[in-house]
Structure formats: structure tokens, C-alpha cells
Amino acid sequence: MKHYKIAVLAGDGIGPEITQEALKVLKVIEERNDVTFELMPALFGACAYFETGDAFPQATIDICDQADAILKGPIGLSHEESKKIPVDKQPERGALLPMRRRYNTYANFRPVSLPKSLAHFSPLKPEIIGEGIDLIMVRELVGGLYFGNKERGVNDKGLRYVRETLEYDEEQIRRIMHEAFKLASKRRKLLHNIHKSNVLMSSVLWNEVMEEVAKDYPDVEVVNYLVDAAATALCLKPTQFDVMVMENMFGDILSDQGGGVLGSLGLMPSACIGPEKAYYEPSHGSAPDIAGKNIANPYSMIGSVAMMLENSFDMAAEAKNVWAAMQGVFADGYSTADLSKPGSGVTMISTVEFGDKVVEKL
Amino acid sequence: MKHYKIAVLAGDGIGPEITQEALKVLKVIEERNDVTFELMPALFGACAYFETGDAFPQATIDICDQADAILKGPIGLSHEESKKIPVDKQPERGALLPMRRRYNTYANFRPVSLPKSLAHFSPLKPEIIGEGIDLIMVRELVGGLYFGNKERGVNDKGLRYVRETLEYDEEQIRRIMHEAFKLASKRRKLLHNIHKSNVLMSSVLWNEVMEEVAKDYPDVEVVNYLVDAAATALCLKPTQFDVMVMENMFGDILSDQGGGVLGSLGLMPSACIGPEKAYYEPSHGSAPDIAGKNIANPYSMIGSVAMMLENSFDMAAEAKNVWAAMQGVFADGYSTADLSKPGSGVTMISTVEFGDKVVEKL
Numbered sequence: 001m002k003h004y005k006i007a008v009l010a011g012d013g014i015g016p017e018i019t020q021e022a023l024k025v026l027k028v029i030e031e032r033n034d035v036t037f038e039l040m041p042a043l044f045g046a047c048a049y050f051e052t053g054d055a056f057p058q059a060t061i062d063i064c065d066q067a068d069a070i071l072k073g074p075i076g077l078s079h080e081e082s083k084k085i086p087v088d089k090q091p092e093r094g095a096l097l098p099m100r101r102r103y104n105t106y107a108n109f110r111p112v113s114l115p116k117s118l119a120h121f122s123p124l125k126p127e128i129i130g131e132g133i134d135l136i137m138v139r140e141l142v143g144g145l146y147f148g149n150k151e152r153g154v155n156d157k158g159l160r161y162v163r164e165t166l167e168y169d170e171e172q173i174r175r176i177m178h179e180a181f182k183l184a185s186k187r188r189k190l191l192h193n194i195h196k197s198n199v200l201m202s203s204v205l206w207n208e209v210m211e212e213v214a215k216d217y218p219d220v221e222v223v224n225y226l227v228d229a230a231a232t233a234l235c236l237k238p239t240q241f242d243v244m245v246m247e248n249m250f251g252d253i254l255s256d257q258g259g260g261v262l263g264s265l266g267l268m269p270s271a272c273i274g275p276e277k278a279y280y281e282p283s284h285g286s287a288p289d290i291a292g293k294n295i296a297n298p299y300s301m302i303g304s305v306a307m308m309l310e311n312s313f314d315m316a317a318e319a320k321n322v323w324a325a326m327q328g329v330f331a332d333g334y335s336t337a338d339l340s341k342p343g344s345g346v347t348m349i350s351t352v353e354f355g356d357k358v359v360e361k362l
Numbered sequence: 363m364k365h366y367k368i369a370v371l372a373g374d375g376i377g378p379e380i381t382q383e384a385l386k387v388l389k390v391i392e393e394r395n396d397v398t399f400e401l402m403p404a405l406f407g408a409c410a411y412f413e414t415g416d417a418f419p420q421a422t423i424d425i426c427d428q429a430d431a432i433l434k435g436p437i438g439l440s441h442e443e444s445k446k447i448p449v450d451k452q453p454e455r456g457a458l459l460p461m462r463r464r465y466n467t468y469a470n471f472r473p474v475s476l477p478k479s480l481a482h483f484s485p486l487k488p489e490i491i492g493e494g495i496d497l498i499m500v501r502e503l504v505g506g507l508y509f510g511n512k513e514r515g516v517n518d519k520g521l522r523y524v525r526e527t528l529e530y531d532e533e534q535i536r537r538i539m540h541e542a543f544k545l546a547s548k549r550r551k552l553l554h555n556i557h558k559s560n561v562l563m564s565s566v567l568w569n570e571v572m573e574e575v576a577k578d579y580p581d582v583e584v585v586n587y588l589v590d591a592a593a594t595a596l597c598l599k600p601t602q603f604d605v606m607v608m609e610n611m612f613g614d615i616l617s618d619q620g621g622g623v624l625g626s627l628g629l630m631p632s633a634c635i636g637p638e639k640a641y642y643e644p645s646h647g648s649a650p651d652i653a654g655k656n657i658a659n660p661y662s663m664i665g666s667v668a669m670m671l672e673n674s675f676d677m678a679a680e681a682k683n684v685w686a687a688m689q690g691v692f693a694d695g696y697s698t699a700d701l702s703k704p705g706s707g708v709t710m711i712s713t714v715e716f717g718d719k720v721v722e723k724l
């Protein structure tokens with residue numbers, strides 16, 4: 001009997017609701033496999049700050065340190081609410097970035113995937129979706145502007161200024177490139193390298209290292225795209241992409257564009273993998289405006305569980321079942337509010353109903 | 363009789379072809395107005411580098427310095443070709459950025475506009491285009507990562523690294539905010555402020571200054587969007603936006619996404635305005651793969667002429683005529699290859715034919 005400890009950080013806003021549904025799924029997996037999951041709930045994000053004065057309190061750190069994997073809900077407050085908290089205590093700077101740094105989760109995998117049969121979810125025309133979108137963005141997650149030096153001051157003209165640094169060394173680039181090339185080797189053997197080498201010197205280094213690493217994967221074709229051109233192409237011809245690799249900030253923007261292309265950020269799970277620890281989280285925010293209404297889409301959170309099963313627990317077959325169950329619910333014509341536009345023929349169901357239906361299918 | 367000097371920098375790739383069509387339009391305007399345009403052609407970009415060893419040669423600088431306005435085609439080489447030129451001599455670093463810096467063209471206006479009647483051009487479903495997209499991105503163009511310090515070296519672990527800085531001071535932010543608020547005042551009185559304040563300290567300052575400037579424009583409603591959320595929203599509900607303001611790199615990415623939303627970067631003209639000089643350019647690259655084939659879309663270049671007429675020569679009525687003429691060509695069912703998908707019912711015409719038809723309509 002295998003035994004895994006999972007830190008469960010439900011987070012803010014819609015976090016607790018969608019986490020609840022993800023845990024239902026985990027329970028089913030547990031019941032029919034030779035495995036037990038020890039769930040260790042902990043406060044993380046704005047909820048933790050309000051309760052303890054710290055968005056990533058020591059008690060949570062201890063739990064995460066012990067865990068075999070971390071399941072993390074979205075965190076954050078509305079623009080107005082977050083102004084009430086000191087900048088460095090805010091959930092992103094006070095919890096999320098410290099988590100990424102602590103576990104050095106440099107490899108962020110963000111699938112952007114929509115089968116042809118679900119083309120109606122997308123704002124894009126069916127002919128653009130074609131046989132379906134099935135790409136994965138590989139985002140460097142612990143470097144770049146996110147973790148650079150940040151200096152705020154008043155310059156000699158008496159003006160307030162901020163100076164922050166974007167920094168990469170070859171080792172940081174090399175390891176994420178290996179992740180991307182390895183993934184591409186297992187898939188369509190096509191890697192889109194996203195960069196901005198006509199402006200950023202960090203992209204010049206990025207591309208140099210990419211070309212060095214490429215030698216180890218002679219069967220993978222590399223296509224280079226400027227980040228701006230990639231943003232165009234992701235709208236015009238998303239099906240051309242299979243694996244895309246990019247630095248941190250570009251990954252933030254393009255992956256959210258990916259959610260737009262699919263029709264909802266609610267379709268965006270992710271895995272954040274470090275040398276010793278991984279955590280799993282939706283790519284989206286905590287959507288405070290719809291929190292507590294039982295209308296959020298738990299797909300991203302259940303999908304994050306699927307990624308955890310595959311990556312942290314070596315349960316690829318069960319991960320596949322989870323994806324299939326969710327696709328099955330969609331195939332039956334159901335979805336949550338975000339994807340049920342009037343006239344689309346989709347029957348709207350609640351967060352809890354979506355979770356229940358996934359469990360039924362499993 | 364008014365007399366204006368226009369520096370004409372046709373640029374690389376498709377640049378000369380689309381510039382040719384733009385000049386045809388200028389000629390018509392000249393013929394029927396009390397104005398003469400003195401065209402001063404000059405080398406700029408890769409073509410200049412190959413001819414003179416310098417992408418922005420002194421002769422071109424002199425011409426631009428004398429000009430009342432600069433009309434600039436796209437520049438740049440393919441990824442492979444550009445490797446043959448030293449990094450700092452490449453057209454972007456050697457010509458475009460020096461131009462922006464020299465004339466301090468801090469305010470970049472990029473309309474992203476598609477009337478309902480042209481919804482078929484877009485990859486988005488007609489119901490997403492609704493009554494049409496009509497937004498303008500206001501991009502800060504001479505600050506941020508583009509003009510920061512760039513340091514490349516080997517660190518104490520013996521690893522190659524690059525460190526570059528993203529810097530803004532309050533004055534840089536204030537002047538672009540005034541541009542954005544002024545524009546919003548003249549339009550729907552709605553300004554979307556794009557930032558990433560949950561990670562970037564420069565965005566924290568950006569938002570502070572935005573709120574200070576907002577006091578001068580009490581009738582303008584401000585909506586704050588994280589840049590990633592904006593990338594999602596631009597796919598899901600582009601019609602919500604009217605004026606958007608953002609820093610340099612965000613503007614680069616989101617405006618190209620805007621081109622994707624419209625259906626082609628060929629629909630993206632722009633104006634780059636400084637305190638004393640303005641230049642006008644398509645937002646897209648030089649598309650070396652289709653250069654010389656008479657298939658490029660000159661809309662972006664002719665549109666840049668329209669923006670020049672309005673901004674630099676105070677000829678708003680003629681600018682309107684130019685826009686209307688181009689819309690008229692589309693309305694007649696014609697367009698260039700980029701927008702003529704098989705089965706769309708659009709008749710494909712060449713670059714030259716498009717220019718001719720615009721001239722006919724004028």
C-alpha cells in the first residue's frame with residue numbers, strides 16, 4: 001500500500017469551492033487503488049494573512065515541507081481589496097512567489113488543450129480549432145523579472161522611480177530547455193522557442209543555450225518565434241503549436257492568452273515542478289467576484305490533480321481517467337457558467353454538480 | 363499652400379512594396395488639397411546596414427531631423443539571416459530603438475479596429491466581434507526593458523548570465539497616462555489600465571501615478587486589468603475595451619495579440635509620437651518570407667499615413683477619407699492574401715491592386 005501526503009492549500013476566492021471538488025476526485029482514486037492519500041490542509045494566501053498576519057505562515061511551510069505533493073488553489077484579492085494589505089504581504093508576493101522560490105519549481109507545465117468536439121467553448125471559429133488544440137506551454141517559473149532585484153527610490157531629479165532586473169544564467173535556461181526538449185521528444189517532436197532576442201539580451205542568451213541543448217535532441221524540430229509574433233499566431237493558428245518554451249513573464253501572458261483561446265481560464269490546470277518538490281495549481285486567479293456562488297469551474301483544479309497523479313505519484317493511467325471523465329461530462333453537454341453561453345446548447349451546472357458528474361464517470 | 367517634408371523609410375522585406383502603395387495615397391491627398399509633400403527617401407534597417415554598415419546611417423538621421431514627419435516601413439531580417447549581423451547592428455537595436463530614443467517618441471498609438479461588417483476577417487466568432495471591435499492601445503514606447511541597462515557576463519560560478527533592467531520614473535508614467543486619459547476623454551471615457559502590480563514594483567508605481575493623473579480626468583472611468591487577465595479578455599471579450607494603456611513590453615505583446623484578434627497584423631498601423639517629432643509605422647515586422655511577391659497587405663502602411671495626416675498635418679478630414687476608402691475596398695469584397703481565406707467569399711487582390719482600389723475610392 002502506497003501512502004502519500006498531500007498539502008492542501010485551498011486558497012482564496014473560489015479556491016475552497018473548486019478544491020472541494022478536486023478532493024472528491026482524489027477520494028475515488030484512493031478507494032480503487034492501492035494507495036492512501038493523507039490530506040494536510042493549510043492556510044495560504046490572503047486567508048492566511050488575515051488569520052495569521054502572514055500569507056505563507058510557518059505552519060503551512062512545515063506542512064508543505066513534509067508533503068509528497070502540494071495541491072494549491074488560486075489565491076489573491078480584488079484590485080481594491082489588495083490595496084489594504086502592505087505590498088510585500090500580499091498573497092502573490094507573500095505566499096506564491098516564496099513557494100515557488102522555496103521549492104525551486106522552475107518548470108511550469110501549462111496544457112492548453114481543447115478537443116475538436118469542444119470547439120464551441122472557444123471564442124475562435126471552428127475552422128481555427130480544426131482537429132483540436134493540444135499544446136503545452138513550458139514556462140520557466142523561478143527566474144526573470146519575478147525574482148530579480150527590485151529597487152524603489154527617488155532619483156536626482158527628485159522623481160520617484162522603480163528599477164527592477166530581469167536576470168537569467170545559462171544553467172537556469174539549460175534546465176528548462178531540457179524539460180521542454182524531453183517533452184517534445186515524447187510528443188510531436190516539435191518545439192516552439194519563444195523569445196524576444198531583437199530587444200532583450202536575456203533572449204539572446206536564451207537562444208544560444210537553446211541551440212546548445214538542441215544538439216542533444218536531434219530529432220526535435222525547433223521553430224523560433226518572437227513573443228509578439230507568438231501572441232498573434234496563438235489567435236490565428238493555435239493548432240500549429242505542440243510544445244512551447246518561454247521565460248517567466250512571457251509564460252504568464254501567453255498562458256493566459258491560451259485560456260482565452262480555449263474559452264475560459266477555468267480550463268487551465270498546471271504543474272510546477274522542482275528538483276525535489278512539485279505543486280499543482282490552476283493557472284488562473286481567485287475570481288473574488290464569483291466566489292461562494294457555486295458557479296466556478298473546477299476543471300482547472302481537478303486537472304491539477306490529474307497532473308499530480310501522473311507526475312508525483314506515477315499514476316498515469318488514473319490521470320488519464322480523470323481527464324476522460326471531465327471530457328465525458330462536457331461531451332454529455334454539461335458545463336459550468338463560464339462555458340455555457342446562451343444558445344450554445346450547453347446545460348449549465350454548478351461547481352458541485354460538475355464534481356459529482358466527474359465522480360460518476362470515473 | 364502648406365509644405366511638409368516627409369522622410370520616407372521604406373525599410374526591409376515587404377516594406378518597399380507597401381510603402382509604394384502608401385505614397386500613391388499621399389499623392390492623391392496632395393493633388394486635391396492646398397498642400398505639397400516633399401518626399402525624402404532614406405535607407406533604414408537591414409538594407410541600410412548592408413549598404414552603409416549602419417542600420418540608421420547619419421544621412422538618414424539628417425533627413426529625419428529635417429522632416430516634419432517620418433513614414434517608416436517595417437524592418438528586420440529572418441531569424442536565420444539576422445544571426446549574420448552583429449547583435450548591436452541588427453535593424454531593431456541598430457535603427458528602430460535609436461529612432462525611438464532620438465525622437466523620444468514615448469506615445470505609441472495602436473488602433474485595433476474591425477467593424478462588424480468585416481467580422482469574417484477575424485479568427486473570432488461573429489458573436490464575439492458583436493457590433494465591432496474599436497479600441498486603441500496606448501503603449502509607452504521609450505522606457506522599460508527596451509531601454510534599460512543590459513549587462514552580459516560570467517558570474518562567480520563560471521556561468522554566462524545576462525542582467526537587464528526595467529526602469530520607469532514617475533514622469534515617464536505621467537506623460538503617457540495623460541495621453542491615454544486625454545484620448546479616453548475624447549472617446550468612450552473608459553480607460554483600461556494594464557499592469558502587473560502583483561509582481562512588478564514598476565507596476566506598483568505605474569498604478570500610483572495613474573491614480574494621481576486620474577484626478578485630472580474625473581469623467582473617465584478606469585478599469586484595472588492585470589496584463590495576463592487582459593490577454594485572456596482580449597480573446598474572450600475584445601469589445602469591452604476602448605482605450606488601453608500599458609508599458610512598453612506589455613504593449614508589444616498585447617498589440618500583436620490585437621493583430622491576431624483582427625485576423626492579420628496587416629491591419630495594424632501605428633503612430634509613435636514624441637514632444638517634437640512623430641513617426642508612423644505598421645506594428646508588424648518585415649515578413650521576409652512573402653517579400654517581393656506583391657501579396658502583402660498595405661493597409662497598415664496606408665493606415666499609418668492616415669494617422670500621419672491627422673496627427674502631424676492636422677488633416678483629420680482627409681485621414682477619415684483614407685480610412686473610409688480602405689473600408690470601402692473591403693466592403694466591396696476585396697482583400698490581400700492574409701485576409702482571403704478559401705471559402706470566405708473574399709476576392710484576393712495584390713498589394714498593388716489594393717493600393718489602386720484605395721486610390722479609386724478616394
Ligand SMILES: CC(C)[C@H](C(=O)O)[C@@H](O)C(=O)O
Pocket residue numbers: 076092096252283284560561590
Ligand atoms: C498570481 C500571479 C503572481 C501568477 C504569476 O504571475 O505567475 C499567476 O498569474 C500565474 O500565472 O500563475
Ligand SMILES: CC(C)[C@H](C(=O)O)[C@@H](O)C(=O)O
Pocket residue numbers: 198199228438454458614645646
Ligand atoms: C521590431 C521590434 C523591436 C518592435 C518592438 O518590439 O517594439 C516591434 O515588435 C513593434 O512592436 O514595434
